[in-house]
Amino acid sequence: MKETKLYEEKVVDAHEEHHEQSFIRKYIFSEDHKTIAKQFLITGIFWAIIGGAFSFLFRIQLGFPNVDLTSLSPIIGNWLTPQGKIDPEVYLALITMHGTIMVFFVLTAGLSGTFLNFLIPLQLGARDMASGFLNMFSYWFFFLSSVIMLTSIFVEGGPASGGWTVYPPLSALPQAVSGSGLGMTLWLVSMSFFVVSALLGALNYITTVINLRTEGMTFFRMPLTIWAFLITAILGVLSFPVLLSAALLLIMDRTFGTSFYLSDIYIAGEALSNQGGSAILFQHLFWFLGHPEVYIVILPSLGIASEVIATCSRKPIFGYKAMVYSLIGIGILSFVVWAHHMFISGMNPFLGSVFTILTLIIAVPSAIKSFNYIATLWRGNIIFTPAMLFSIGLVSFFISGGVTGLFLGNSVIDINLHDTYFVVAHFHIVMGSASFFGLFSGVYHWFPKMFGRMMNRNLGYVHFWFTFIGAYLVFFPLHYIGIAGFPRRYYSFTNFEAGKIESFMDLNVFVTIAAGITFAAQFIFLFNFFYSIYRGRKASQNPWKSNTLEWTTPVNPGHGNWPGKIPKVERWAYDYSKPGAKEDFIPQNVPYSKTPESNLPEDEHH
């Protein structure tokens, strides 16, 4: 204990010493977790705009295949055929980049990078991350990775175009598709740096959560956000290295003539000499990351929702321990379900049986979480801040997208639904939309802490309703065409069985229009976000009357977060509307001795 104090004092001294930092150290190569969080957020927003714009482009191709896009040629120039249509290979490149960008650059780096960085020290009562230096590196590796990925969009042959899962041999052989040339090389290099960034970040998060909790912050007093972030970080550390090895082996196959994934291939009039490799080895490695990755994407959002729903219902989160255990359960199970992406890959059907069982088990903790969120609303005193709306939207998506997992996880049903639009609908709702809503919720909720100002709530409401309804309109109809057997990643359905495409053309038009409106509505958010950074109303110290520690810092917390001593934690984070209490919230740093009027019998033991 004494050592901690000494350390703390030292840190305080250190912070006072270099108060006047140069611009570069303060805003660019910053080691402050709050600045790094904002860097991740802004970069994530940048990527989200690109990823969203790409999806709108290929939705145009699906909804309005005959439209002439020549007027867009100043922007997308040589991506068009002479008739002004999107080229089929460009279409593949667009879906590949859309997936890569959204999954990795927005919902992993943008989401985790922002909120894990921002909230872990603030909610735990730490001055900063365990290693500010590595944290800085984490961002700059991400930046490097971003620059490379961005460059790949403009190179000869276009960016990677084998789908975001980049299955070899398609991704290994430049003869197979033009995106598998330089574009794919850059994709692999970029993702390798991305893994480095993710690892540096995750190691930091874990270390910080374990070592830098303030006095009194036991594990079971941590807000659920932190629990979710901790599990996310652990998943990242254990799974991202596997992606790196998958990528390295692919690089070797592409460059040095090895045969890890390649065997018995005849392409472009030539029988290749590669033999003995296994194409589905890559799938195993990829999904060993890929499935935990899905939870890396969704868990931070679930954590954010826990906090926001409790605060805005003015009620303790229901079943705190059940929430923690189901988070841990999801975390563990997420490592043993990967092959449900591969039921029809040609792997042994017995393996399919095992993964069916494990996959459906993971539905149990997910269900527990959903029920607990809903139970938290029961008899609450609900305030619909934009953040709260987005969190409720998240739960709605988590359920409506989650239940369709019972189809896809059951191998025999998956046979017919695999790689159809049903899958597209499933993961865009449960992981895409739900996770995005968590991200929005977090931005609206912690914006006052990040920038010391409030976002405009009415624009927030407009943004929410457009996005919520829009996302349902875009993704829900895809279930129907999925059941009808429409394969995903198809440039056009005109070559399909006669008579079928006509019956769904109207649906595709509808989805594209909905996608356009939803995408346009995001500019309301962008305006609100950037305007409020500079001109938003000044925030008060604790605008949501929340219990967690970040709201005990000054409105604009400086380097080191708390000007004086770090507050001591005296209770859990969910004492909202405690009977007898003067106000409907009791922050975590208020000791029981100061609240005799509301203490419960069991509180006396603390």
Add this chain to the structure above:
Amino acid sequence: MNFIFLLIGLLLVIVLFQIFRSSEILGAATKKTSKLFEDGNNRYNAILGVIFLIGLIFSIFWYAIKEYKNYNLPIASEHAPDVELLFWVTMAITMSVFVVTQIVMFYFGYKYQYQEDRIAEYYTENNKLEIIWTIIPAIVLTVLIGWGLYKWNEVTGPAPADSEVIELVGYQFAWASRYPGDDNKLGSYNYKLTDVENIVGIDFSDSASLDDFMPREIHIPKGKPVLLKIRARDVIHSVYLPYFRAQMNAVPGMPTQLWFIPTKTTQEMREEMGNDNFNYEIICNKICGRAHFSMKQNLIVEEEWEYIKWKKSQDSWIKKNPDYFANFLKNNANDLAVLNNDYERN
């Protein structure tokens, strides 16, 4: 037309800006209140939630019922009805969960919206409830898993011995098929023998290859198990047969297979669907490059006697490509002689 869109867009932006302006001004005016929210928005949002809920559930079911015939493909294989039943049972369960939870959630949102004089109930946990909503999903899932695996083992189990064996090879961007010929045995292959003519790399040093034939269209008999031996030549493809509820990836270097029993001929299906142009298709369902979306192959299901007749009428590959075979014999004369000697010596 474009002009109208532009005008509507402009109008929307102006409306949004007005909302934004007015709330900024109002917000500044009521800044001093210490209440958590400053306006009646809470009520609107709660009501909007309920309206949304009704709209969502109504439109989902409306479309699902109206378009049932369109999105629900007829079934044409023997294992499919059971799988289909499991699919719809799962649908019933998941839709009930979906509808109930969404109703409860948005109802709570409406019922428990903020009132200044009310205080939320301090209710932290209820182990009984947690156990109930752990065990009930667990039981339901166990049933679904058990049922699913039972069918899965059946569908992916070994094909019956009397199956019609057909080799199906995917390549960018088409499917090739090979039938075993009179000896009912597919000859061996070697990918290194692949070229422009011998597109699936048939190895003619195996005598079983000699009567193999490669038709333009794929025919299969109704009511008999059909076993597809699947290969890929270049990248991964996927054999997707939605009407038979069957699918399997085609992987270079790793032969895969699937089997099913067709129950309706193409003709019967045409009548059922009232579409004279209907054809079963083998669709590629794994991204495979530029023309992935047009990689398909017609599949004709016919009565067994028709099928046998069709098979009889097919010429073997070497008969259709005599020059290739003559060349093959010439080039491999030495090897073949060696093989022959070995054989005789043993």
